[in-house]
Amino acid sequence: DAMVIQNPRYQVTQFGKPVTLSCSQTLNHNVMYWYQQKSSQAPKLLFHYYDKDFNNEADTPDNFQSRRPNTSFCFLDIRSPGLGDAAMYLCATSPQVMSNQPQHFGDGTRLSIL
């Protein structure tokens, strides 16, 4: 089945130690999104790629970066994780940047900060 895959499912890192989360998709979708979801809250969009075009949300901290080396893969880099960055990180895709098309989500990576 075509899907969105996030690795790892659980990630533990130390305060201030860089960490990278990965997302891959077999849907061949043009758009890839990264969301941060804290406990009992709605997902919060961090940024998205339309093909290679990067779109950052205005309130996304500079600590968060992203890379998309090809259509299938997208990475979320947290340069210096703080305790407040502990959350579930969700990757999603959609075929085009068209608002009537639903997004397809991976199962997420739960990040813990020691």
Added chain:
Amino acid sequence: AQSVTQLGSHVSVSEGALVLLRCNYSSSVPPYLFWYVQYPNQGLQLLLKYTTGATLVKGINGFEAEFKKSETSFHLTKPSAHMSDAAEYFCAVSARTGANSKLTFGKGITLSVRP
């Protein structure tokens, strides 16, 4: 700017009872409307969407929702709850105008199903 209101954070029903999860939106132009479900430690899964056409939309797992423009609502219902329906439910909207698929989510509602 658009927004989504999901009143209450928790709904509890008995197995076999009607499920009603409320969603109201605020937008100058009626947006596209979505319901997603999230099971523990999983991503979001699309239940159903309304973009155009018939205002009563049927989704997966026996859920349906009705778009009511006059009430700016898109409430989610299921006639008979099953234990497996216990999850977090998010209503979301995206702007109908402009080429931008950004979703605005409600705060979510946790559904519990009692045996």
